[in-house]
Amino acid sequence: xxxxxxNIQARAAExxxxxxxxxxxxxxxxxxxxxxxxHSEEHVRRAAExxxxxxxxxxxxxxxxxxxxxxxxxxxxxxxxxxxDPLNQYNEMWSKGGCQRRCDGExxxxxxxxxxxLARFGEDWHQQKKGTVCSTTSRLNVMxxxxxxxxxxxxxxxxxxxxxxxxGMVDMVLAGTNGEGFIPVNLRIEPRQRVANGETKxxxxxxxxxxxxxxxxxxxxxxxxxTALNPDAAGQARAAIEAPKSRxxxxxxxxLLHSDDVRDLWxxxxxxxxxxxxxxxxxxxxxxxxxxxxxxxxxxxxGGGEDPGPDEDGAYVVEVVEDGERPPAGxxxxxxxxxx
Numbered sequence: 466x467x468x469x470x471x472n473i474q475a476r477a478a479e480x481x482x483x484x485x486x487x488x489x490x491x492x493x494x495x496x497x498x499x500x501x502x503x504h505s506e507e508h509v510r511r512a513a514e515x516x517x518x519x520x521x522x523x524x525x526x527x528x529x530x531x532x533x534x535x536x537x538x539x540x541x542x543x544x545x546x547x548x549x550d551p552l553n554q555y556n557e558m559w560s561k562g563g564c565q566r567r568c569d570g571e572x573x574x575x576x577x578x579x580x581x582x583l584a585r586f587g588e589d590w591h592q593q594k595k596g597t598v599c600s601t602t603s604r605l606n607v608m609x610x611x612x613x614x615x616x617x618x619x620x621x622x623x624x625x626x627x628x629x630x631x632x633g634m635v636d637m638v639l640a641g642t643n644g645e646g647f648i649p650v651n652l653r654i655e656p657r658q659r660v661a662n663g664e665t666k667x668x669x670x671x672x673x674x675x676x677x678x679x680x681x682x683x684x685x686x687x688x689x690x691x692t693a694l695n696p697d698a699a700g701q702a703r704a705a706i707e708a709p710k711s712r713x714x715x716x717x718x719x720x721l722l723h724s725d726d727v728r729d730l731w732x733x734x735x736x737x738x739x740x741x742x743x744x745x746x747x748x749x750x751x752x753x754x755x756x757x758x759x760x761x762x763x764x765x766x767x768g769g770g771e772d773p774g775p776d777e778d779g780a781y782v783v784e785v786v787e788d789g790e791r792p793p794a795g796x797x798x799x800x801x802x803x804x805x
Contacts, residue, residue, distance in 0.1 A: 477547075480508055480616040483607075485654055485669050487536055488526055495669060497654060499542055502534040509533040511612050516542065527561055540655075543676060544607035545693055546648040547617070551606045552635045554628055556582065556599035566599055591625040592661065601625040605635075605673070607652065610694055620652055620671060627670045634673045638683055646687025649676040649696045714739060715751050723763060724756040731756075 481503030486495045501512040502523065509520045510533075517538030524531050555574075558566040566581065567574050573581055582590040582598040590598050600623045609618050622628070638648050651674050658667045675683055677696025682688065714734050718727045731752045734740045740749045 477608075478614075478616040479606075479619060480505065480609075480612070480614050481618055483542065483618055483620040483652065485622060485671060487523075487534065491526065496536060497656065497669065498540050499537045499652075499654065500534060501537060502532055504530075504532050505614075506533045508612055508614070509535050512537065515611055541651050541653040542609070543611065544609055544618070544620075544650055544652050546635070546638060546650055546673075547606065547608050548646060549644050550635070550639065552631060553604045553606075554632065555602055556580070557602045558599045568599055601628045603628045603631050605631060605652075607650070608647070622671045624668065624670050626657070627672075630670070631673055637680075641684035642687045647690060647693035648683060648688060649678060649693050650674060651676045712737070712739070714748060715755070718752050718755045721759070724759040727752055727756040727759060 481501060484496075484500040484502060486493055487500045488494065498518075499516065501509060501516075502525075503509050506520070512518075513520045513535045516535075518535040520533060520535045522531050523534040556566070556568040556570060557564055564575070566576075568580050568582070570583075571580055572578070582593075586593050586598060591601060603622050603624075605620045606617045607620060608615075612618075622631075642648065651672075653672045653674060654669050655672045656667060657670045658665055660666075678688065678692070712734075714730065718730050721727055721730065731740065731744075731749065734748065734752070735742055740746050740752075744750070744753065
């Protein structure tokens, strides 16, 4: 790798924004679906192909520069959390002159004073009227793998409740990956409501949730790029590897000592659906042949043969068969011990 400037932090270019609202004239509107905005017409048109909506030119409030946007038809977008810490959070107050306050919850960083909203309104300052206190602002940088370019997209929310959830989710992921590798997620707009002072207020919250991988995988360490880009395929491959392997019935039969053991094994194979109940399939015929071979191996000498006598423990090698005893039903007739 070539030399780099050590006093400049490398970062990917920002391609655009993922928003939960839009402006209609000069009126801000909330949206139940994602709004994708960018300076690039190509990016916005591709987003419309993927998630619906009509691309249009758009001029943000207090800006003289025209951009492109599409109000999509989806509340959920697939994304990747990229290496490093992708989350930036502050309590902010803006005006036409720019950012007037930026607070980390304890210190207002522009004036270096203690948190002004907390000092004036107490712990419930975030329930005050908008414009009188700072807005809790969370910015999450993600990559959209289905759009062109290797840059970042910034999802932004001003929800006090989403800020808590985003922070908790990202911290858990970073605890497992140490900020290395990619994590596949869904960014989903979820409608919420709360009751305060007898009033029910409805609002959208952006939920960040794992996509295609389990918490065990996310916390186990960095996820490789192939898995992050296609977690569903990786999960299917993993399931195939972990699936129980089929039994080798023939090898098991060959390792048995007696034809009765082979018969019992055939019954297991029948219960498992590996053989036909009538014994007409190739596997049954193989097991029948092995059973017949076991019978031949276990035959005792007859006629003028020499009596082998007892073994070292004083026991005689004999097979006791009760009168009229027959092999259990279910074993194919041609494979019954002693049959010809």
